[in-house]
Amino acid sequence: MLRLLFLFCSFQIFLTVKSGAHSLWALSTLIIGDTPFPEFITVGMLDDIQVFYYDSNVNNLREQQSKHTECITQEAANLVFGDLYRRVKNIALFSKHQLNLTGGIHVQQELSGCELLDDGIPGPLLSRGAFNGADNVEWQFSLQQKTLQSEGVWSTVWNHIETNTHELLCANVYGPICIKALKNCLHIKKNEVMRKVKPRVRLLQKTLPDSGVAKVTCLATDFYPRHINLTLLRDGQPVSDHQITGGELLPNGDETYQMRKSLELSAEELQHHHYTCTAEHLSLDNKLDIGLEREWDPGTTTILSSVTAVALLVCVVGATIIIWWRRRRTGQSSQASQSSTYLSTPSADLD
Template structure:
């Protein structure tokens, strides 16, 4: 699964869709050689959500919901057919490329897109072998033509015909439409981002790191901007900005900027978030101009000081009673006054 996810991340262009568009993708990996993994593994993605998983050991496609496997999908023939093709392609490539690896890896991404008003997109297939990019195929349904960027002569892609891919395209679109109907609550949902602007003092300098963090949003299309005095900070000054998945089918993004103490005093930092779930831009500012760690220490120190003072008062009372033999009434009065003083200390600490 880790290999599959790395392969998935290496093809971000396939998941770049316009608003209102949808896609179905099958990411497969074929392993030839002695490994502890299944020979073939495949994940099925509807847009950017994993809806199924297949491996050649179990030889069945299992639905993947938010809470794990739920049911078997009627798609076994798809990865089985794809596995046969990949097996033949891998054997051919090992022979013509004369690779001496003990383990060979063939990766394949295959998918189609459906735009607004059922406007159909292209059918795309791309291969990679032992970490090197290989053949790419595009099937245009409107023109009924196949365009291929061939790297390996003699492979299936280089001799393909439109007739073959009419079937592949029709099958992909049929799966996409069926999956959209079944999973519409997952892929059409809109989750609002939780956005915070954080400030953390850097231990090795007098400056700080200002971080804009957004998490819990869906879909993935998201714009996060860090601003200085209302102007966007240039990208080369910012670290982060990658879109990262959470474990609940939502996403997160953070952008950070290191600034000096002087910059903190003379500039105002904010961040802005734009997302489909928001009616307007979401502007976030720093709530405080000091570190949360420092802020939490102040009341604790004052509380400890108050306790020490109160203990000193009680010791003084006991010493006075021993020396003068004063009655309990006077002692009670002194204790009451000491308690009032301690309460005042606590109140001052909380306000600070």
């Protein structure tokens, strides 16, 4: 189940729209077999924010917003999710039959939804499904051209009538409902999805103890929204992708994101080339260029100033104590010397 959930997360990242655009996804899971979970569950995501929940036990939509606003009406939700429930179940049963499976627990997952591009034009309807972790259906419908493209095991059993029916549903039902719900959600959640948090970007270098190879890492963290372009450069030119490791977008625990890209180098390469990192993000007015000799961080200046002040204070206090101790010691030595001279001088009365 954990592997399937990770696959589901990878679907979301795989279909994430580009910078400036917004998307509404229905993440659905259907379970065949005896489990304590509902047979069918759908979670609605506006970009990366959950906005509604639907399952076959409740058979009712629950939205994550105020009582007086809604992304999608209950009537439209029952129509869309009821049809989605039947379709996903049919695909699951077909896949189970094709693989000659009998008992046990089997899972069909599907990610489907729509997007608004950064110019406000509706993008295509998209859907991708997997049975027990293996892809079995994928289709895309163009709202402008009214054309359907599909592939996968399930798509091969569609006949001409089923294809035409699905095209009509996408053009007249799924498409309009999804785009309208996306616009409503954007209006309701605009303060959340439109917020911008600047990334903290650093270019780090360390030596791997086992091999002695140098590793240069460009790290960007604590940014929102998730879309970011992070590039490692050698002498001003982008390093080839096949030389780079990392690059996955990862969530932080505070609803921000992080990404890192690394490059392993020999000591000679590091010495004879200049490495930098660039970051482009919606929160930044200009492209950010970072070198190994410095790091950019909105909080770095404050932190460094505090550390410097503390270090200076420690030095001053330490120097004061040392000077006081030396003077005290010098005074004690002088006093002892005078006492010794006085005791060793013959008295006039003894003469």
